[in-house]
Amino acid sequence: MQVSEVDWDHDPQIVLLQGAGEFFPALIAALDAAHTDVQFETYLFDFTGTGATVAEALVRAAQRGVHVRVVVDGVGTGRLPTPWRLRFRAAGVRCLVYAPLGLWGWLLPSRWRRLHRKLCVVDGRTLFCGGINVLDDFHDPNHGALKAPRFDFAVQITGHLVVQASDTMERLWQRMVAVRNIRHYQLPAAVRALRAAQAARHRATTSSGQRPRASLLLRDNVRHRARIEKAYLRAIGAAREEIIIANAYFLPGRKLRRALVLAARRGVRVQLLLQGRYEYFLQYHAARPVYGTLLAAGVEIHEYEPSFLHAKVAVIDAASAHPWATVGSSNLDPLSLLLAREANVVLEDSDFALALRQRLVDAMQHAGQLLHPETYAQRPWRVRWLDRIAFALVRVALWLNGKNY
Structure with a gap:
């Protein structure tokens, strides 16, 4: 179904979350309660301080059989630290890096297009969306320790928007898998991934209820x-x-x-x-x-x-x-x-x-x-x-x- 300019969800459940101090506990609680799958995208995944608690929750989910996929940006995060990359792999957390720059990537303007969104869908029922990276509120990768927490917001939401977010994350994942398979000359696997991306269409519908209204x-x-x-x-x-x-x-x-x-x-x-x-x-x-x-x-x-x-x-x-x-x-x-x-x-x-x-x-x-x-x-x-x-x-x-x- 084609996504209209604004697709309203008339009956969402919405929680406002300020900073990692409110966001991380809500996110970790959802991850610890996950039964089937977790889709996770972030620009920056930093494992310092409380950022590691989110990584631990993803590992725990994968270890109990939850299907966990993580996408990080090639500039904001780049290659994961080796210890965590090995832990993710051992636990079954699948992780892809969006558009790694390589040695001369900054010289190509087309490579300046980044994955900057922060989305997480748990069990196809709960969506987290906002501006908060996986980054300790009192730590900055470039400036070190902060005296006051970073000022930022996210929302936790249920309703039809979750389906829309899940579908778009699925499409991106399958396209990235296809690109990876093409680079490794695995053409049949690449074709299957592209077909899966095509099949992951927007399924959200709207009800005839009244406000509150929300759109992704x-x-x-x-x-x-x-x-x-x-x-x-x-x-x-x-x-x-x-x-x-x-x-x-x-x-x-x-x-x-x-x-x-x-x-x-x-x-x-x-x-x-x-x-x-x-x-x-x-x-x-x-x-x-x-x-x-x-x-x-x-x-x-x-x-x-x-x-x-x-x-x-x-x-x-x-x-x-x-x-x-x-x-x-x-x-x-x-x-x-x-x-x-x-x-x-x-x-x-x-x-x-x-x-x-x-x-x-x-x-x-x-x-x-x-x-x-x-x-x-x-x-x-x-x-x-x-x-x-x-x-x-x-x-x-x-x-x-x-x-x-």
Whole structure:
């Protein structure tokens, strides 16, 4: 069945999870209760600290006969550490690496397309989706120990969305198996895998019930290249009271910038909670040149400072008759909106929207630093040049990919 632009699930059960402190216990409990199969995808799988507890749960599930498949990204994770790779193999955990770069991979723009979504389906009944990697909240692979937990969200959900997620994960797995078999000249096995991928179709249906409504938006580089961006644009365009966006790597294109500016000009209160700490050169500096236009339109920008902000969530008109909220893996930047495989859950449910809004408002009030237009205008010349260089590098990267943003 063809997936429509938005396929609503009218009777989902939804739980909001903040950070690994809430996400990992819920995920591990589901893994420990698994009976038949586990499908798991993540960009980054780090085995430090509490990340190892998730790996242990996957091993326990496989050891008692559960069919466990794990897919990690070739850049975010790469090759698993040898001890864990051997443990996974001995327990029966099957693991594939999505698009390993190899020695010269970064020189090929087509290889910049990454698996960035974070999905887990347990027994075909429970779905976890969000922005949280398998990574200890108090540990960063590049910066070491963190004094405060990483700020991020996921959802645990049951209902028809689980089937949609399971089918898309099955298709990706079978295609990766087919590619691996072709590389090893195992053509019959590759044909079987491709047929299995073709057979794994979207089976979700919708009921005639009432709210809450939820939809799983999947971005790929074939049929669904702009689903998540279009969902944001529609919701922002329909906003009447309030827009709150928390985004880790924020570099919106012209359409999104214009939508936010127009919303602010028509009286909507637009609040952005963005990364305040330096993490990566490009992501940190390339975002700053777009702040001026937003600030001039009256958009409020709060920079999160206690730790790294990794959330990719938004709430629009939470207290109205038509609330809108999203939790997922997609940043509002070119990598997520133009290149990566992403997954966001979109919800029209007042209870969920209000709960997420409260957590974001608390973060802005107690952990965010409001950026004043005067402060932005007085940035040192050296910082401005770094911002322009980073922005130019992003433009060059997009040009090399043939993308218009």
